[in-house]
Amino acid sequence: MKRFNYILFIIIATLSACSFLDLEPKDELTRDNFYKNDREVTLALSGVYAQLRTLYAEDFSVWLNVGTDEMLYRRATFGKELSRMSYNESDIDLARIWKNSYTAINIANDFIGSLSALDTIPNLKRTDHDLMLGEALTLRAMFYFNMVRMWEHIPLRLDHFTDLNGNLDGLNMPNVPANKIYNQIVADLEASLELMNERPKQYGRVSKQIAHGILARVFLNMAGARVQGGDFGKNYCLNKVVEHTNAVVNYGYHTLLPEYEEVFLNEIKGIRNDVEVMWEVDFTVSDSRNLGGRIGNFNGVQISFTSGNQPFATANSYIAPTMHNALYSNTDTRKAWNCANFSFNNDGDFYFPVFTKNELRWYPGKWRRLDLGRDSNGELDDTAESLEMGVINKDRTSINFPLLRYSDVLLMRAEALYLLQGENEQSNQDIELVRNRANAGTLEEGLMQVDGNYMKLIQEERRRELCYEGHRRFDLVRWGILLETMKDLSENIRANPSFREAHEIQLVAPGERVEEKHVVFPIPSDELQINVNIKQHNLW
Structure with missing residues (x-):
């Protein structure tokens, strides 16, 4: 140190x-x-x-x-x-x-x-x-x-x-x-x-329910390949995951938002709604001080540079092609939001999208500073729509980053119960809740995608639902x-x-x-x- x-x-x-x-x-x-x-x-x-x-x-x-x-x-x-x-x-x-x-x-x-x-x-x-x-x-x-x-x-x-x-x-x-x-x-x-207290005293602070959710994550990690249950034992840790996720679910306040993309539009626009995003890191760019982050700039859709106060994104990452090739069903609404097959160019201060068929050049779309513009009929009109609210800074953004989401709580419970009991009704229900919100098809259809491998379904569901949110590397390590x-x-x-x-x-x-x-x-x-x-x- x-x-x-x-x-x-x-x-x-x-x-x-x-x-x-x-x-x-x-x-x-x-x-x-x-x-x-x-x-x-x-x-x-x-x-x-x-x-x-x-x-x-x-x-x-x-x-x-x-x-x-x-x-x-x-x-x-x-x-x-x-x-x-x-x-x-x-x-x-x-x-x-x-x-x-x-x-x-x-x-x-x-x-x-x-x-x-x-x-x-x-x-x-x-x-x-x-x-x-x-x-x-x-x-x-x-x-x-x-x-x-x-x-x-x-x-x-x-x-x-x-x-x-x-x-x-x-x-x-x-x-x-x-x-x-x-x-x-x-x-x-x-x-x-x-x-x-059960609820945060003020938005952005932690609460008993958030601690339950983080404890579930800790115990699930402890049950994994690197820790093997630690001093507690694997089954003890898995049962604790169930206990703490049950506490969050049974409390009754948290739930899934109606639309998947609404979760991230709230993050981008600074809308404070902790129904699904239970805890997040807030970043703020204001006229008086810059407390912004790199969310949407380093890990978003590329936006070419202009002079003046316009959004800009260096977009330091592409998404892996396995993030969109055969990962989603044809009806899964998460694909269109997670996987951006476009960037934004400009003519002066006027932005327009540029699409690509090269699947190695797609961007993570969750925290996009600009979105595709649409006409009054909802059709793409070759323009760009600004999503960020407040002061725009080229280098840093006011886009927030989630630390704990309710969908993660459901998927953690589904995984722990499956590892304890094999396929069971509660795990089925939790996975179906997440899939139904995304119009991803039935549980049976999800299992068909992975040749009936239930654990593989959970792993892929976490990738579809929680991609780019800081879980994947640690998930891959704990799964071995x-x-x-x-x-x-x-x-x-x-x-x-x-x-x-x-x-x-x-x-x-x-x-x-x-x-x-x-x-x-x-x-x-x-x-x-x-x-x-x-x-x-x-x-x-």
Whole structure:
């Protein structure tokens, strides 16, 4: 972990028009004179939430999704080693993610430790005190969950750390087994359930129902190939997935929106609706400050550059052809939204779509800054429609990124019950709910697509429903099929008539370079040099 040679909170706003997270930024607030009243506690918690924006602006939302069988980095001459599986311990992106993640954990630890030590704070009700503590525990669990899935055996720090007093014991912490990290994640989330309300106090904050959903995801990952149940046992973990997804379903508030594309139009337009998207990272570009992300720019449909205040998207990724070839039924509405066979060009400030039949040049369509224009009869009219609301910035966007969706809750329950019981009525119902919303056909028709392989149906349903949302790589690892999936993808692309080695070699790179070691990431070399007690992962 990097030396933290400062004692401060960087408090930034992450939600517009929201009293909790749209607080005025503070440059430096020393810990010695902080937590004097309810407002300062709220500012401090806002600083913990702000770390989500740092982590999901592009790293966990874009770069860790590119290089799967969903998205492929499209740049041939330069680019992200993460996406090409050509990274090593010296990779600058891994170093950034490691540093930012431990910074987030350190800030969460400071809040948890400071608030836990104070029984009373002026103007802060005890219920709010406990609620905020539960929120910080949930956030710390989320930060550690991302890290343990990437690096597995990592240092476990639960206290705020600074090296101002030369505390080398606090700096040089050894790796601990992944099981111990998972145990702490579970402990934090279970503790948060006792402290938080069923619903968030304000939009964008976490709640008991969100903690249930994240716990289900944690236990499902623990039941997978890399962890094998950990210290709990595989069946225990699967039963916990069912328990926590049941809690969300039985609560009765969350459900699927009527139309699949409505989920993402809400994200693009900044419409705050947590019926299906239970938790999201909010990004805001305003006239006064830029708290935007790269969603829709780095991972959207390409939009050519113009001068002036017009949308622009570098579109750093294509989608894998297996994302649309035979993945969807003819009636499945998700295909048209997920798979964009067009980009946008311009004549001055006038944009128009450009379609392509080359299926290696399709874009992820979920977070599109522009959409296809239509006339009064609903027919395409060769124009572009702007989707973003508010201030438009070429480099960053106000498009939000989902962390937990209700459809994921249903699919997690379906998978856990199937692994426990085999095919069963509840799993059938959960999958049918997701498929019916997309007009994807009956369960039987879905099974026919995968030759009757029920587990394969669940895997493909997750890809159809949750693509580009940060799940696929971790799903492939926990299913134990990352290597074979990526190798098969490369063969598929090479067999494509449109494939030209000189122009698309980067698309086959991850599948042709993938090895067993790529199920985890190497600990960054900077950390290995600073921390004398840490060791590299044995696969690296």
